[in-house]
Amino acid sequence: MRCVIVVPTYNEAASVGALLDRLADARSAASDASIDVLVVDDSSPDGTGDVVRGHAAYGSWVRLLTRSSKDGLGAAYRAGFAAALDAGYEVVLQMDADGSHPATEIPAMIELLRGQDVVVGSRYVAGGVTENWPLARRLLSWGANVYARRVLGLRTRDATSGFRAWRAAALLAAGAVDSAASGYGFQVENTWRAERAGLRVAEHPITFTERTVGDSKMSASVAREAAVLVLRWRIGELAGRGRVQPGAAPAADPDHQRTERLEEAGRA
Template sequence: MAEPTGAVLVVIPTYNERDNLRPLLARLHRTVPGASVLVVDDASPDGTGDLAEELAAADPRIEVLHRTAKSGLGTAYLAAFAWAMERDYPVIVQMDADGSHPPEALPSMLEALADADVVMGSRYVPGGEVRNWPVHREWLSRGASLYSRLALGIPTRDVTAGYRAFRRQVLAELDLDSVASQGYCFQIDMTWRALQGGFRVVEVPITFTERERGKSKMSGAIVGEALWQVGRWGIRRMLGRPGPTTRTAPASDTDEPDAASQSAPKAVPTAASSAPAPQVPVDDDAVSDGPVRA
């Protein structure tokens, strides 16, 4: 098995993002030159996968995982997480391909791992901002977060945020085999599972900018899934019914965790560098005050 080229792997799922991929990777590597990238392409008709291969052939920091069909954001990330775990990356980052997640915010997110297990690039904490979104899209996003917070009893402000940095240990311990959520719902599901697993989740403010090129993948079906699943999980939480949170948890007949709680982090480093090739230690036990916590 090849050794990772850096401590950080940035996972970028793509479907018809040919116009966005090259400039996004250029911005990312200007900001964090040592980051490795895995492009997960769902057989994009516009040739995104071919472009990704071209970029990977010219840059050893880039690799491509091809999937045979458009199978959803959640399964794309789960496939990427499995790929990353096999290669022992200590930090795995989620980033959208459309440019809405600013690569320039990644150093501050990696720094926040000094006091966290999961770091979320948040639009809705002090200092966060949304630009160029239609009003109805922002209120849909804010409403989804509020609905999820109330239903699941979690404090995270931007529950549906898709810009995240995970410590390897989080993905190793959560029962990812039981995750079946997609879209908005996948992000909510992962937040809840991390909190249920006792991991420390913090939110770092980012400026989210609506895409300039290409079309959004948001649909009524994605919103409907989130409303249905979160409502169902909320009912289970109120009834006190358990669900899997970690790989060592007892099996159950559902694929979702029960109630959201927070405890001490599983592994907390004392520093995370924003240098070109961030190295994130995993064996220190000191905890200091940091960004907004969930």
């Protein structure tokens, strides 16, 4: 299978190089899959893009999509998903750049896709754990998942997980590229979309480790925004007599689109 891992970045110069090294090991372990990596960088001022360009695999199995500005996690993922689908990949994975998601689980998640449409790297199923998280962060994550499951009626226990593997057809069926959320609500929205589309969603236990370098992008305001969106989606769904109505995706900015650059070997 042709697979690509989409990694959004903003000021991750201290962590992205080590992540690419770990992904090199995961590629070797996934003997039945051809895996590329697409880093989607929002013009990080700390030189994240330069670190990616300087990696030994850049131009081989590592690509860089540079966006003109920082306008949210969801927007970065949508750009990466669209590029992956345009390139004809059969499997699209998503993961954070900070090292929290275990690259060693990628081969197992890809293998599970042979019988599933979406595989979620889950902290909240048997065998899933978090390491080095402060109590407040644990409570915030746990509470967000309970809230999302109850309001939206989700089966997935880790609806906020950002570590996932998708069949390309599942991304299209869920309408992930047309989603609306820009922050961490993006993960919940696509869980909801996938379940409502009748996709087969499996959870694979992972060990989630708190980042050791860089700064977390999670905050109380981000959590509040996601909570409001979850309630809005449910109200819209009920008003639409069961139809998923997340709202229109943000309008494309022509100037923004012109400054996005997919860099490959031999061209920029």
